[in-house]
Amino acid sequence: QPDLDGDFGxxxxxxxxxxxxxxxxxxxxxxxxxxxxxFGAQGIGLxxxxxxxxxxxxxxxxxxxxxxSDEDGRRTALNKLLPYQRGDFEGILExxxxxxxxxxxxxxxxxxxxxxxxxxxQEMAKEMGISLAEVKTKVSDLSEFNPMLGHRGCRxxxxxxxxxxxxxxxxxxxxxxxxxRGIITKPEIMVPLIGTVEELKMQAEIIHTTAELIFKExxxxxxxxxxxxxxxPRAALTADLVAGIADFFSFGTNxxxxxxxxxxxxxxxxxxxxxxxxxxxxxxxxxxLDQTGVGQLVEMGTQKGRSVKPELKVGICGEHGxxxxxxxxxxxxxxxxxxxxxxxxxIARVAAAQANIKKKG
Ligand code: PEP
Ligand code: MG
Numbered sequence: 001q002p003d004l005d006g007d008f009g010x011x012x013x014x015x016x017x018x019x020x021x022x023x024x025x026x027x028x029x030x031x032x033x034x035x036x037x038x039f040g041a042q043g044i045g046l047x048x049x050x051x052x053x054x055x056x057x058x059x060x061x062x063x064x065x066x067x068x069s070d071e072d073g074r075r076t077a078l079n080k081l082l083p084y085q086r087g088d089f090e091g092i093l094e095x096x097x098x099x100x101x102x103x104x105x106x107x108x109x110x111x112x113x114x115x116x117x118x119x120x121x122q123e124m125a126k127e128m129g130i131s132l133a134e135v136k137t138k139v140s141d142l143s144e145f146n147p148m149l150g151h152r153g154c155r156x157x158x159x160x161x162x163x164x165x166x167x168x169x170x171x172x173x174x175x176x177x178x179x180x181r182g183i184i185t186k187p188e189i190m191v192p193l194i195g196t197v198e199e200l201k202m203q204a205e206i207i208h209t210t211a212e213l214i215f216k217e218x219x220x221x222x223x224x225x226x227x228x229x230x231x232x233p234r235a236a237l238t239a240d241l242v243a244g245i246a247d248f249f250s251f252g253t254n255x256x257x258x259x260x261x262x263x264x265x266x267x268x269x270x271x272x273x274x275x276x277x278x279x280x281x282x283x284x285x286x287x288x289l290d291q292t293g294v295g296q297l298v299e300m301g302t303q304k305g306r307s308v309k310p311e312l313k314v315g316i317c318g319e320h321g322x323x324x325x326x327x328x329x330x331x332x333x334x335x336x337x338x339x340x341x342x343x344x345x346x347i348a349r350v351a352a353a354q355a356n357i358k359k360k361g
Contacts, residue, residue: 002038002346012040012346015353021331023348024100024339026317028052033095036342040349043099044092045250045339046190046317049167050108052088053081062113063124067138071162078166085170090177093185100188102250102317102339104229105157105167105203107192109147114139148258148265153193153229154203161206168210175222176214188225190250195232197241204245227313231255236301243305243312250339251298253318253326257285260294286319289326299333306334315339324351331355 002008024045025036033044053062058081065077093101115121121139125132144150157164168189175185191203204226215221226245230236231252239249258265263272268286275281289295298316305312315337320326322340327348330338332355340348 008346012349015349016040018353018357019349020356021327021335021352022337023345023352024102024315024317024337025342025345026321026339027092027342030091030095032342033092036345037096039342039345041099041342041345043337043339044096044101044103045315045321045337047092047101047103049085049088049104049106050112052085053106053108053113055084058084059113060123060127063115063120064128065163066110066113066142067115067124067128067135069138071160074160075162078162082166082170085167086174086177089171089174089187093174093178093187094183097183097185101185102188102190102227102248102315103167103171104190104192105154105164107153107156109144110142110151110156111144111147114142154191154199155193157191157206158199158202161202164203164206165210168207169214172211172214172222172224175224176218176220179220179222186223186225188227188248190248191226191228192252193231193255194228194242195234197238197245200228200242200245229255229317230298230301231259231318233259233297236297236304239301239304240308243307243309246305246309246312248313248315249301249305251301251314251316251318251335253289253294253298253316253320254286256297256318257290257294260297261285261290288323289320289329291329295329295333298329302333302335313337322348324348324354327351328355328358331359 022042024043025041026046027033027036027044028048028051061077061080065074068074115124121135122132125135171187171189175187178185189207191200194200207226225247227248228246229252230249235242272284302314314335316330316335317339321338322344327338331352338348
């Protein structure tokens with residue numbers, strides 16, 4: 001529990017007075033959202049929805065979905081997941097009432113959902129009434145050499161639009177349920193891992209069509225936004241086209257760093273310590289934003305986006321959003337907010353205030 005009446009509270013009050021950017025949090029549960037609010041977070045900049053699919057019995061349904069060989073099978077599994085997702089989103093939107101909440105559509109490296117062990121495969125064969133051999137064939141079809149550059153992010157939602165439909169429905173219905181209880185929210189639906197504007201266009205169309213359908217069904221509407229992560233260099237390079245479709249941008253600097261350097265997020269620990277020791281790199285670029293290279297893409301993406309949409313809301317939700325020198329950089333390119341894990345919110349608030357004061361001289 002932060003001591004808001006003591007020194008901590010005073011420093012935070014001071015920070016709030018001098019900050020231009022707001023500080024949001026990365027939170028996937030109402031509990032994290034509440035902690036972050038106590039630390040002064042003003043909204044959620046990234047709610048990752050992947051982990052929600054692992055809870056309890058859900059993972060079996062998720063596996064049923066990815067192992068299904070046709071759309072009907074996937075839809076049956078998704079219909080079972082819908083009430084869970086609606087509950088997840090109601091909880092998180094309510095916990096952040098009064099602030100913006102960015103919910104990101106599913107972005108798992110698909111292999112994390114695949115049943116790899118014999119026992120899990122046997123369980124799925126029983127669950128789905130198919131043979132173990134069939135499950136094994138499907139698992140092998142789904143296996144990828146490079147999952148982080150493979151079938152993930154919006155590529156999933158574009159190849160299986162019914163996944164996006166289910167998540168969009170869950171988000172909009174959650175906001176409608178809250179509205180019925182007098183709680184007004186405006187969810188920000190975020191599409192992950194786009195590299196071309198067409199990828200975003202297709203996802204945005206599914207979201208808008210689903211929302212309109214629900215509004216007709218229920219005779220009631222809610223406001224919502226559709227935006228995108230900018231985390232593939234190509235998305236930053238073509239940000240002027242992307243901004244035509246997006247209500248907001250959020251820089252995913254974890255992936256943007258991975259793809260700009262060409263360093264795998266999963267394997268960089270094998271050589272980064274040696275690079276740092278030898279002075280080939282001054283800092284770990286996954287911790288401290290590389291302003292020389294990755295930063296150029298962030299700056300260019302922001303400028304290009306705003307060249308066609310001056311009011312475009314821009315933030316960052318990679319790990320760098322809670323690291324002071326990176327926060328200062330985000331302020332310098334004119335971002336509206338940074339988003340970081342709940343416990344880094346106070347540091348980010350101080351860094352955001354310092355950056356603004358420094359800039360003014
Ligand atoms: C990112 O890539 O910076 C990001 C926030 O998304 P994730 O870490 O979930 O890939
Ligand atoms: Mg990412």
